[in-house]
Amino acid sequence: MTGPVTVRAPAKINLHLGVGAPREDGFHPLDTVYQALRLSDDVTVSAASELTTSLVAADHIDGPSVPLGTDNIVARAATLLAARLGREPQAALHIAKQIPVAGGMAGGSADAAAALRALDRLWAADLPETALLELAAELGSDVPFALVGGTARGRGRGELVEPVVDPATWSWVVVPSTTGLSTPSVYRHFDALFPDAPAEPVGAEPLLAAIASGDPAQLGCALHNDLQAPAVDLRPELGELIARGEAEGALRGLVSGSGPTCVFLCADGGAAEATAAGLRGAGHGVVLTTTGPAPGAHLIAG
Numbered sequence: 001m002t003g004p005v006t007v008r009a010p011a012k013i014n015l016h017l018g019v020g021a022p023r024e025d026g027f028h029p030l031d032t033v034y035q036a037l038r039l040s041d042d043v044t045v046s047a048a049s050e051l052t053t054s055l056v057a058a059d060h061i062d063g064p065s066v067p068l069g070t071d072n073i074v075a076r077a078a079t080l081l082a083a084r085l086g087r088e089p090q091a092a093l094h095i096a097k098q099i100p101v102a103g104g105m106a107g108g109s110a111d112a113a114a115a116l117r118a119l120d121r122l123w124a125a126d127l128p129e130t131a132l133l134e135l136a137a138e139l140g141s142d143v144p145f146a147l148v149g150g151t152a153r154g155r156g157r158g159e160l161v162e163p164v165v166d167p168a169t170w171s172w173v174v175v176p177s178t179t180g181l182s183t184p185s186v187y188r189h190f191d192a193l194f195p196d197a198p199a200e201p202v203g204a205e206p207l208l209a210a211i212a213s214g215d216p217a218q219l220g221c222a223l224h225n226d227l228q229a230p231a232v233d234l235r236p237e238l239g240e241l242i243a244r245g246e247a248e249g250a251l252r253g254l255v256s257g258s259g260p261t262c263v264f265l266c267a268d269g270g271a272a273e274a275t276a277a278g279l280r281g282a283g284h285g286v287v288l289t290t291t292g293p294a295p296g297a298h299l300i301a302g
């Protein structure tokens with residue numbers, strides 16, 4: 001029998017998040033550019049007689065707790081893959097968490113992607129990548145991106161992912177919030193603020209041109225998030241945080257996905273450390289520095 005398998009999966013940010021009017025199924029059409037960050041969760045799976053989930057969180061995680069149990073997205077990933085393989089979902093799943101919870105960085109999606117890849121190996125299924133991507137899309141709109149990683153354009157409801165060439169290393173400061181924001185509530189607030197939103201989301205072309213330039217100043221100008229206005233309206237302190245980070249030397253701050261985590265693009269690693277120190281000095285307890293792009297869910301042991 002195979003021993004424990006550990007897969008590492010990245011946090012994501014949206015460099016561009018264009019949101020259109022809701023579709024008939026209630027989801028919003030997106031044109032987004034994701035970037036995977038070095039900030040990541042590890043999921044370890046081992047053989048067991050039943051499906052169990054456990055979690056250990058890094059010291060910097062001072063936010064909402066992760067609901068464990070059968071409706072946890074990792075348990076759902078195990079159940080879905082087991083059904084696809086015609087077997088029982090027997091495995092012990094352990095999450096080592098570094099990605100902020102309910103933060104707009106797709107931490108749950110990263111865990112689901114990691115669980116799919118790890119269980120595919122533990123159970124010696126060896127499914128083709130296209131099959132894992134289909135299962136990922138059933139679990140959530142941004143789970144496929146967590147498998148792919150790097151920098152990628154996402155369309156549909158975010159699940160249709162095409163990699164983008166991105167040879168640069170971009171420096172980021174990440175400021176999580178101690179209180180989560182639910183993604184559906186931010187989308188609902190988007191609908192309330194923008195009842196006449198066009199069906200077609202704002203296109204990602206300017207952002208893609210900025211990525212191709214490799215120039216952080218150009219990327220800073222091109223960052224775009226249609227969910228920022230509703231997130232800041234629900235949490236006005238996020239607007240103050242963004243202004244403060246920019247005053248501390250960041251090229252540009254923005255809400256990550258549906259928030260409340262805010263991310264700051266900096267000119268290089270030194271500027272990111274200086275901005276992070278400034279934000280800590282201003283009383284922000286947890287301020288992380290990281291880089292992107294990073295690989296998608298990949299095996300690190302087993």
Ligand code: C5P
Pocket residue numbers: 026027028029030139140141142156157158183184187
């Ligand atoms: O797909 P996922 O489970 O991550 O989506 C969570 C919720 O976010 C959805 O139920 C929906 O309310 C909202 N959402 C949306 N449009 C998208 C993605 C998510 O309205 N493209």
